[in-house]
Amino acid sequence: MSRETAPAAAPAEPAWLVVIDPQNIFAAPESDWGSPMFPAAFANIRRLAAAAGERVLVTRWIPTADRTTSWGDYFAAWPFADKPADDPLYDLVPQARGLSPHPTLDLPTFGKWGAIEGFLRLSTDVGSAPVVLTGVSTDCCVISTALAAADAGARVTIAADACAGSDEANHAAALTIMGLYPPQLTVSDTTAALRILRP
Numbered sequence: 001m002s003r004e005t006a007p008a009a010a011p012a013e014p015a016w017l018v019v020i021d022p023q024n025i026f027a028a029p030e031s032d033w034g035s036p037m038f039p040a041a042f043a044n045i046r047r048l049a050a051a052a053g054e055r056v057l058v059t060r061w062i063p064t065a066d067r068t069t070s071w072g073d074y075f076a077a078w079p080f081a082d083k084p085a086d087d088p089l090y091d092l093v094p095q096a097r098g099l100s101p102h103p104t105l106d107l108p109t110f111g112k113w114g115a116i117e118g119f120l121r122l123s124t125d126v127g128s129a130p131v132v133l134t135g136v137s138t139d140c141c142v143i144s145t146a147l148a149a150a151d152a153g154a155r156v157t158i159a160a161d162a163c164a165g166s167d168e169a170n171h172a173a174a175l176t177i178m179g180l181y182p183p184q185l186t187v188s189d190t191t192a193a194l195r196i197l198r199p
Helices: 038-052 070-077 113-123 138-151 168-178 190-197
Strands: 016-020 056-061 105-107 131-136 156-164 185-188
Touching (some): 016 138, 038 131, 038 156, 056 113, 056 138, 131 138, 131 190
Parallel strands (some): 056 105, 131 156, 156 185
């Protein structure tokens, strides 16, 4: 069969919704990292979570990276974020606390794929489940997670209107980059993602 006509393998496992870092530090308008796009994106995240049921994972970024590395430079550049991991700044926003029945995946890195992949492999019978990726910020933790997932051979759909960028221009730029990685990454929207999450 030619490359052009070969059908894509159909994953047997149900899809999971992954919500990247819906935390106060990225959502609150008064935060230096608060995304103005968060309220609109989160409305779509809630729709997707309702469709996914128990197949929802939520991640958190926590400030526990080794300060002797370039993370030390990072926190020097952003001193407002250099707080203990239990600071309320790093809590989930209240409306995100009931999205998932599973514990949050807490990591000190932008990308979260390794922890997500490990969870999915423990939670599914074979292979790697398809993922619908959402969250904040599109141009940092979402794209870092998505590109690592592409390298791992995952099947990821990015629901663009359920992601919040640091601003509209950076959001669009990150979506453009992720759109360069088919078939591992597919940039889509909530309407299409709902069809993936509802078998």
